[in-house]
Amino acid sequence: MVHPTPSLVIVGSGLAAWTVVREFRKLDKQSPVTLITRDSGDYYSKPMLSNALASGKSAAQLVSTPAAAMAEQLDVRLLAQTEVAAIDAAARAVHTSSGPVSYNRLVLATGADPVRLPLQGDAAGQVLSVNDLSDYALFRERIAGAKRVTVIGAGLIGCEFANDLVSAGYAVDVIDPGAQALGRLLPVVAGERVVTALVEAGVRFHFGTTAHAVHQQDGALAVTLANGHALPTDVVLSAVGLRPRTALAQAAGVHTARGIVVNRQLQSSQPDIYAVGDCAEVDGQLLPFVMPLMQAARTLAAHLAGQDVRLRYPAMPVVVKTPAIAVVVAPPSAGAAGEWLVAAEPDGVTARFVSTDGALLGFALVGTATSQKAALQKALPNVLE
Ligand SMILES: Cc1cc2nc3c(=O)[nH]c(=O)nc-3n(C[C@H](O)[C@H](O)[C@H](O)COP(=O)(O)OP(=O)(O)OC[C@H]3O[C@@H](n4cnc5c(N)ncnc54)[C@H](O)[C@@H]3O)c2cc1C
Numbered sequence: 001m002v003h004p005t006p007s008l009v010i011v012g013s014g015l016a017a018w019t020v021v022r023e024f025r026k027l028d029k030q031s032p033v034t035l036i037t038r039d040s041g042d043y044y045s046k047p048m049l050s051n052a053l054a055s056g057k058s059a060a061q062l063v064s065t066p067a068a069a070m071a072e073q074l075d076v077r078l079l080a081q082t083e084v085a086a087i088d089a090a091a092r093a094v095h096t097s098s099g100p101v102s103y104n105r106l107v108l109a110t111g112a113d114p115v116r117l118p119l120q121g122d123a124a125g126q127v128l129s130v131n132d133l134s135d136y137a138l139f140r141e142r143i144a145g146a147k148r149v150t151v152i153g154a155g156l157i158g159c160e161f162a163n164d165l166v167s168a169g170y171a172v173d174v175i176d177p178g179a180q181a182l183g184r185l186l187p188v189v190a191g192e193r194v195v196t197a198l199v200e201a202g203v204r205f206h207f208g209t210t211a212h213a214v215h216q217q218d219g220a221l222a223v224t225l226a227n228g229h230a231l232p233t234d235v236v237l238s239a240v241g242l243r244p245r246t247a248l249a250q251a252a253g254v255h256t257a258r259g260i261v262v263n264r265q266l267q268s269s270q271p272d273i274y275a276v277g278d279c280a281e282v283d284g285q286l287l288p289f290v291m292p293l294m295q296a297a298r299t300l301a302a303h304l305a306g307q308d309v310r311l312r313y314p315a316m317p318v319v320v321k322t323p324a325i326a327v328v329v330a331p332p333s334a335g336a337a338g339e340w341l342v343a344a345e346p347d348g349v350t351a352r353f354v355s356t357d358g359a360l361l362g363f364a365l366v367g368t369a370t371s372q373k374a375a376l377q378k379a380l381p382n383v384l385e
Contacts, residue, residue, distance in 0.1 A: 016277025041067030
């Protein structure tokens with residue numbers, strides 16, 4: 001199938017891709033838009049993947065608008081279940097599993113891949129990670145009838161899954177090489193409160209060690225830790241981070257670093273190739289969260305519609321979805337110089353990250369202290385001016 005008429009082509013159908021299309025259509029109802037995605041294209045909210053279990057939601061129930069309805073509403077030519085294998089920047093075409101598609105402008109909204117740990121053992125291949133609807137469907141299939149789940153990683157996604165699983169009645173072990181939960185986001189005292197709340201809910205943490213191997217054992221699994229202990233379990237879920245998908249762009253000669261490098265118009269080093277969402281590195285920053293990608297998608301849509309715009313990021317706190325304890329965090333920018341000033345009360349922790357001259361650069365709030373979110377958010381500087 002060849003599509004000879006060049007159009008705006010968007011690769012991906014996650015929140016970034018669909019938000020670009022929705023925002024673009026508000027400004028331009030005429031120009032043809034083609035959306036190519038290797039998945040179904042169904043519209044869903046990815047953050048729900050880590051808190052849908054306790055509310056009993058299946059993968060199908062997480063779809064808020066099916067792909068065909070999205071395509072019709074937004075007047076998009078949708079090529080679903082279609083993988084983009086290569087970009088020919090000189091010919092302005094992408095090579096897909098259903099043939100070449102020409103573009104006049106190309107938007108990469110290809111997301112990020114879960115990081116896979118190099119695990120040993122005859123069941124290493126059974127380790128799951130949940131990063132999209134089909135992963136979630138498989139996860140639900142594997143935990144059906146299971147009792148014990150081991151989560152590798154005590155970061156944001158690992159803690160959210162641990163809370164969701166324990167609330168749904170599973171015995172949950174969490175393994176992390178650090179000394180605390182949410183180590184990249186929270187100062188020690190705040191992290192300790194999260195651990196205490198999750199332990200009270202029934203989660204068992206194993207800090208200061210890593211998963212080394214996963215073996216079949218007695219009809220179930222066993223995770224061998226680097227400290228020599230073994231955890232019998234039924235399902236292993238890895239949540240050790242995400243890595244932006246850069247390979248397509250890199251092979252096309254687009255400049256990539258940790259992500260696809262783009263400027264404040266979301267424009268890459270190649271004319272007419274853009275990147276947005278988890279795959280993009282904007283001004284040296286990777287911000288794999290919903291709020292930043294919404295801001296970026298709006299800016300990109302306006303730029304594509306001919307407006308003179310420049311991406312700004314306001315302060316964008318992230319709410320950690322752990323019902324066992326409320327947590328809101330607005331981490332300081334990577335490399336920001338300063339220190340955490342922590343006030344710990346019995347029911348909450350207020351942590352302010354301040355520069356040497358006393359300016360607020362970030363915060364972390366736990367428990368009842370989360371009521372201060374709005375006030376502290378106002379006091380924060382923009383992430384990108
Ligand atoms: C479990 C979980 C919980 C989260 N919770 C929160 C939260 O509470 N708050 C928050 O702010 N953020 C949260 N996040 C992060 C947030 O969900 C992501 O930042 C966001 O959804 C990323 O959207 P995206 O469109 O950039 O990428 P994705 O949703 O990953 O979409 C990428 C798309 O590209 C397609 N694709 C990739 N390569 C190709 C190719 N070669 N050809 C064709 N198609 C391709 C894929 O099929 C997919 O459709 C969470 C993430 C996870 C995994």
